[in-house]
Amino acid sequence: xxxxxxxxxxxxxxxxxxxxxxxxxxxxxxxxxxxxxxxxxxxxxxxxxxxxxxxxxxxxxxxxxxxxxxxxxxxxxxxxxxxxxxxxxxxxxxxxxxxxxxxxxxxxxxxxxxxxxxxxxxxxxxxxxxxxxxxxxxxxxxxxxxxxxxxxxxxxxxxxxxxxxxxxxxxxxxxxxxxxxxxxxxxxxxxxxxxxxxxxxxxxxxxxxxxxxxxxxxxxxxxxxxxxxxxxxxxxxxxxxxxxxxxxxxxxxxxxxxxxxxxxxxxxxxxxxxxxxxxxxxxxxxxxxxxxxxxxxxxxxxxxxxxxxxxxxxxxxxxxxxxxxxxxxxxxxxxxxxxxxxxxxxxxxxxxxxxx
Numbered sequence: 001x002x003x004x005x006x007x008x009x010x011x012x013x014x015x016x017x018x019x020x021x022x023x024x025x026x027x028x029x030x031x032x033x034x035x036x037x038x039x040x041x042x043x044x045x046x047x048x049x050x051x052x053x054x055x056x057x058x059x060x061x062x063x064x065x066x067x068x069x070x071x072x073x074x075x076x077x078x079x080x081x082x083x084x085x086x087x088x089x090x091x092x093x094x095x096x097x098x099x100x101x102x103x104x105x106x107x108x109x110x111x112x113x114x115x116x117x118x119x120x121x122x123x124x125x126x127x128x129x130x131x132x133x134x135x136x137x138x139x140x141x142x143x144x145x146x147x148x149x150x151x152x153x154x155x156x157x158x159x160x161x162x163x164x165x166x167x168x169x170x171x172x173x174x175x176x177x178x179x180x181x182x183x184x185x186x187x188x189x190x191x192x193x194x195x196x197x198x199x200x201x202x203x204x205x206x207x208x209x210x211x212x213x214x215x216x217x218x219x220x221x222x223x224x225x226x227x228x229x230x231x232x233x234x235x236x237x238x239x240x241x242x243x244x245x246x247x248x249x250x251x252x253x254x255x256x257x258x259x260x261x262x263x264x265x266x267x268x269x270x271x272x273x274x275x276x277x278x279x280x281x282x283x284x285x286x287x288x289x290x291x292x293x294x295x296x297x298x299x300x301x302x303x304x305x306x307x308x309x310x311x312x313x314x315x316x317x318x319x320x321x322x323x324x325x326x327x328x329x330x331x332x333x334x335x336x337x338x339x340x341x342x343x344x345x346x347x348x349x350x351x352x353x354x355x356x
Contacts (some may be wrong), residue, residue, distance in 0.1 A: 001034070001142070001206070002034035002037065002038065002142075002143070003032040003033070003034060003058060003113060004033050004110035005030050005031070005032055005033075005081050005108075005110070005127065006027045006030065006031065006032075006033055006036065006077050006078050006079070006080065006081055006110055007029065007030055007076065007080070007081050007082045007100065007101070007142060008029055008030055008036070008074050008075070008076050009073055009074065009075040009076065009193050010029055010075070010194070011071070012075060012193045014075070014101075014193070014206060015097075015099045015100060015101060015249060016084055016098055016099065016100055017029055017084055017100040018234050019074035019075075021072075021074075022071075022072050023072070028074065030081060030089065031076065033076075033078060033110065033112065036074075036078070036196060037078075037143065037145070037156075037196075037197070039198075039302060039325050039346070040198065041109060041110060041161065041196075042073055042148075042197065042198045042199075043197045043198045044072055045069050045070075046073070046135075046146075046148045046196075046198040047071055047149075047151055047198075049070060049148055050148075050150040050271060051151060052069075052151075053149050053151060053255070053279060053338045056281070058191065062146065070148070070195065073148060073195045073196045073197075074196050075193035075195050076170065076186045076193065076194060076196065077190070077193055078110065078112055079109060079110055079112060079113055079114060079165065079190045079192070080106045080108060080110055080164075080190050080191070080195060081101065081107045082100045082101050082102075082105045082107060083105045083106075083107045084099070085099075085105070086098055086099075086319075087099050087104075087105070087319070088103070088278065092311055101191040101281060102191065103190050103282075104282035104286070106191075108189060109162040109165065110162075111159055111161075112142070112157065112158060113156070113157045113165065113168065113169055113187065113213075113240075114156055114157075114159055114187060114192070115154065115155045115172070115184070115187050116147070116152060116153075116154050116183065116184035116186075116187055116194070117131055117152055117154070117155070117181060117183060117184070118147075118151070118181075118184060119151045119152055120151075121183075121184065122181060122182050124180065124196045125180065125181075126331050128196050129177070131153055132144060132153060132203070132205065133285070134152075134181070134298075135155060135205045135207075136205065136207075139207070139210065139211035140157045140158055140159070140210065140211055140212065140213035140314065141156070141157055141205070142158050142174075142206070142207050142210035143155060143205065143206055144156075144204075144205040145197060145199040145203055145204045146199050147197055148195050148196065148201055152195060154197070158210045158211070158212045158213060159212060159213055159245055160213055160214040161214070161216065162211035163326065163327060163329060163330075164216060164329075165190050166190075167190040167216050167308065168176050168213060168216060168217075169216050170188065170213060170217040171217050172213060172215055172217030173185065209254075238337065248324075249352070249356065251267075254353055254355065255351060256328055257291055257292060258351050258355060259328075259332075259347065259348070259351050260287075260288070260291055260331055260332075261293065261297065261327050262350060262351055263331050263332065263334075263335045263347060264297045264301060264338060265299055265300075265346075266343065266347060267304070267334070267339070268300050268303070268304060269325075270338075271304065272301050272304065272339065273305050274334045274338060275301050275302050275305050276305050280314070281302065281305070282320065282331050283326050284298065284302075284330070284331065284334075285298050286320055286326035286330070287329075287331045288301075288331075289324050290327075290328075296316075297337065298317055299313055337346070
């Protein structure tokens with residue numbers, strides 16, 4: 001458990017991903033979640049930070065000694081392993097920089113979502129340690145322990161649909177708010193860095209029987225995957241499914257490829273631009289990487305934007321690599337948003353009639 005690999009960073013501003021241990025000189029770019037969260041390596045720094053917080057309260061955060069000690073702790077993107085390569089600068093248009101930690105650079109999602117529960121966001125809770133006790137009644141929590149300052153808790157939630165990280169977090173945010181716990185909203189960011197911590201065994205909760213969280217912002221979501229249509233629960237989804245074919249049909253790769261091809265045709269034919277922002281452009285490319293005509297389809301979608309440049313599109317395609325988190329589902333979702341559910345069902349019927 002917790003053997004997934006995540007990227008390591010010097011601090012929250014580190015865009016490249018490299019931590020140099022000030023004691024040993026070791027350069028670290030990645031670690032397993034277990035090594036990062038459940039090691040004694042950070043114990044002396046964490047104990048010193050907590051001692052200062054206990055003595056000086058919130059003023060400790062501004063003290064040079066506190067700041068110097070915290071710099072000895074690395075940060076990690078517990079939700080993912082990121083790739084470092086040259087990309088367009090977001091702050092200086094036209095410039096190229098070496099960066100990591102962008103959502104478009106995600107190599108692999110760990111399947112975990114890190115949540116932060118800070119005291120300052122939950123002043124209504126008189127017994128803050130009760131949050132730790134509550135963790136035992138939340139089946140999706142695999143790990144919970146105190147933050148490095150000791151004034152909050154962080155936990156790891158196992159996701160059922162890591163490709164929909166943000167939608168799962170939004171559902172989790174609402175669900176926890178309903179029971180009186182406010183989560184840090186910044187946790188929706190896959191590339192969010194959290195500092196290393198340490199705790200004694202009595203303050204660490206590990207759930208070996210963690211149950212993946214299935215909540216999504218959209219009720220009755222149909223975007224889980226093409227291969228899991230048979231698991232849909234709603235009567236409406238079942239009715240549509242019978243019209244569109246059976247599960248074996250939709251699980252065929254040729255069917256999935258043709259569905260995406262028709263979706264792109266419809267988006268382009270209806271002048272729907274889903275590549276205006278850089279992140280959306282990259283996601284569209286990622287979603288098409290496994291398609292036999294992916295590059296051509298990527299150009300078709302890119303041409304819908306006034307920013308289209310053929311050479312840049314070719315270059316971006318070469319840089320993208322593959323993604324295990326952004327799949328055909330991204331384009332299915334884009335189709336439903338841009339063209340509507342009924343148009344998507346018509347597309348499915350068309351593919352069904354062509355290939356059945």
